[in-house]
Structures are given as structure tokens and as C-alpha cells.
Amino acid sequence: MISVEGLHKSFKVAKRSTGLMQAAKALFVREFTEVHALNHVSFTIQPGEIVGYIGPNGAGKSTTIKMLSGILVPDGGTCSVMGYTPWKERVPYVKHIGVVFGQRTQLWWDVPVMDSFELLRDIYKVPQKEYKDNVELLVNTLELHSIVRTPVRQLSLGQRMRCEIAASLLHSPQILFLDEPTIGLDAISKIAVRQFIKTINKEKGVTVILTTHDMNDIEALADRILLIGKGSLLFDGKLNSLRSRFGTRKTITADYRETSIRPDIPGTEIVSWTPERATLSVNTEQANISEVIGQLSAQVELLDLAVEAYPVEEIIVQLYREYQI
Numbered sequence: 001m002i003s004v005e006g007l008h009k010s011f012k013v014a015k016r017s018t019g020l021m022q023a024a025k026a027l028f029v030r031e032f033t034e035v036h037a038l039n040h041v042s043f044t045i046q047p048g049e050i051v052g053y054i055g056p057n058g059a060g061k062s063t064t065i066k067m068l069s070g071i072l073v074p075d076g077g078t079c080s081v082m083g084y085t086p087w088k089e090r091v092p093y094v095k096h097i098g099v100v101f102g103q104r105t106q107l108w109w110d111v112p113v114m115d116s117f118e119l120l121r122d123i124y125k126v127p128q129k130e131y132k133d134n135v136e137l138l139v140n141t142l143e144l145h146s147i148v149r150t151p152v153r154q155l156s157l158g159q160r161m162r163c164e165i166a167a168s169l170l171h172s173p174q175i176l177f178l179d180e181p182t183i184g185l186d187a188i189s190k191i192a193v194r195q196f197i198k199t200i201n202k203e204k205g206v207t208v209i210l211t212t213h214d215m216n217d218i219e220a221l222a223d224r225i226l227l228i229g230k231g232s233l234l235f236d237g238k239l240n241s242l243r244s245r246f247g248t249r250k251t252i253t254a255d256y257r258e259t260s261i262r263p264d265i266p267g268t269e270i271v272s273w274t275p276e277r278a279t280l281s282v283n284t285e286q287a288n289i290s291e292v293i294g295q296l297s298a299q300v301e302l303l304d305l306a307v308e309a310y311p312v313e314e315i316i317v318q319l320y321r322e323y324q325i
């Protein structure tokens, strides 16, 4: 469904020093640096997949999504989505995709949400019956009843995000690009949005490409992860295979009486530390959990303790460390 081959993109960024003299100089002589946002990235995505596209800030995620949705032209490489080259055949192509950029809006700021929906129906030429069914489904499942008559500028971020997701699906796209869809949502809205994404994937077979910094989104939704760092694709695989790779790890969170001692135990790594709480990552192939707890209680005065399987968040941190990004 999506085939990306050797996509690359660099941006020229003007170098500017501070100060009046430097600003005056910059009027005549401009210096540039080149940022390699994407470095020959290749991958394929099959219909019906939910793929988590992750990486640290500035890794190149949004740049990729912009290319896949046709709003940015690469310097080189090819991309075929449902047989279209997104940036060349934008008009017929956009009928097949939905896009949500968490940081931007596709809704008209000053008009009620429902008016935006109707404008989008006209733009995408959605047949009346399909539009009516979709609005009903989206309003019900995303709980928009009380907000669709409100102008967008009066909505909270979370309310707007739910409307954005609905707007992106009015024309029944087969592919949904979500760039940070749960940014700024409260815990209940996050769960509702995740549940909704799962439902449209399962029931309507919508393929989803999701960028997020929220690892709970990844855990709840993505079977497969694409990891990008400094513009290069570093890992492409199943979340489960990562889990089994890091399955030899467990996390111990210990609360203790205030101390300046940082626990030092062979076979463990400190994930976080404060004078009253430490989180340790234990490699169970190198250290026995009960021995670690024994050593820990010899070093600090334990008040409470929890042992957990390795959380996805930590798996991703380990991956970032492994790839030095």
C-alpha cells in the first residue's frame, strides 16, 4: 500500500548571530547550514497495518509524514501510496488519505465545527448518504455532540483534537496519517482516541501511520515500529520482538528513607534517582531479582518496593541509547 524508497530531504537554514552589527552584516552576506532532515529512508507498509513512527525531536518524522501526504517534495527518492506519487498527484490522491497534524488545524477557526465538516464534504465531494453516516458515527464515537456547534477558536485543545480526527475521516479514507494525535489530551480523551483508532482500523481496515512521543499510544496501538533518528531509519520491526529482546529486563522502583547514596548493584542500571526514590533496570540474565532486592535493602532503608516487567517507554529509551540518538 505504501512503498518508500530512498527518500531524502535537506533544508538550508540561515545562520544568524546575535547583535546589531551581525544583523546588519547578514543583510549583505548570508551564511547557510544544511540540515539533513531525511537520509535515504526506505520502508513498505501493508494494508491494515498500524505503524508507530517514532524517534526523538528533530528526527525527521513530520518531514516524512508531510511527504507521504503530498505537502512536501523530497530532494530525491520515490514514494508510491496506493499507486500515487503523493506530491505529484495531490488532487486525486488526497481523496484516499486522512491527515491529522496535532499542532495544526484543518478546521476553519471562526465557524462552528459542523460548518467546517460541511465545507470538507464539498471539497472532497463526499456523497450525502456516506457523509451523513460518517458524521453520525464520528460524532457518537468521539463524543462530539456538545461541541459541533461551537466555533473552533472556542474549543479546548482536547476538544479540537477530537474534531480534527473526525474531520480527517469524513471522506472515508483508506489511510490515516496521524502526527501526534494525542498531544495535549487528558487521560480519558487519550483512551477514547486510541480506542477509536483501533476501531476504525479493525472495522474499516484503515491503515494507520502514527507519530507520537507518547509510548502508551505505541503500546496500545502499534504492532510495528519504525524508529528514525537523525534522518535515518534505524529499526523496523514488531513491538513484540523488541519486548522479547528486552524481556530479560525488569524494573525495580524503590522508595527509601532520604539518603545521598545511589544504589550500586551489579547487573543493574539506574534509570532515575532522587534522594527518596530510585528506579533500577535489572538484567535478569546477570542478576537475580531477590539478590538485587537484598543488596538494595543493605544499601538504603527501604520503605516500599515494586517490581515490574520492562515498560515500553524504557524499551524505547534503550533503543535510543543503543542507536545513540
Ligand SMILES: Nc1ncnc2c1ncn2[C@@H]1O[C@H](COP(=O)(O)OP(=O)(O)OP(=O)(O)O)[C@@H](O)[C@H]1O
Pocket: 011, 012, 013, 035, 036, 037, 055, 056, 057, 058, 059, 060, 061, 062, 063, 064
Ligand atoms: N521548513 C524547514 N526548514 C528548515 N529546517 C527544517 C524544516 N522542517 C524541518 N526542518 C529540520 O529538519 C529536521 C527534522 O524535522 P522534523 O520536523 O521532521 O522532526 P520530527 O521528528 O517531526 O521532530 P519532533 O518530534 O520535534 O516533532 C529538524 O532538524 C528540523 O529542524
